[in-house]
Amino acid sequence: MQIKRLILIGVSLLVAAVTTWVIVYAYIPLGPITIGFGTNFEHFAWSNVVLLFISVAGIMGIWLDYFLDTKFLKS
DSSP states (O other), rough: OOHHHHHHHHHHHHHHHHHHHHHHHHHHEEEEEEESSOHHHHHHHHHHHHHHHHHHHHHHHHHHHHHTTTTTTEE
């Protein structure tokens, strides 16, 4: 069970870091919408970077808890 929990934490943090980096640095125009902001962390504001990172890590943690059945969250 502890190995699953360590995997959950590691994967959540890794996915959050990669997703945050892509959202801040990427700029992909897809017609009427765009993906990302096309800027850097200093211009995006560090507080927004931290909040985005925490949000993505939390969402990934919830879903991985469900799929890995680690029971971090009570049913």
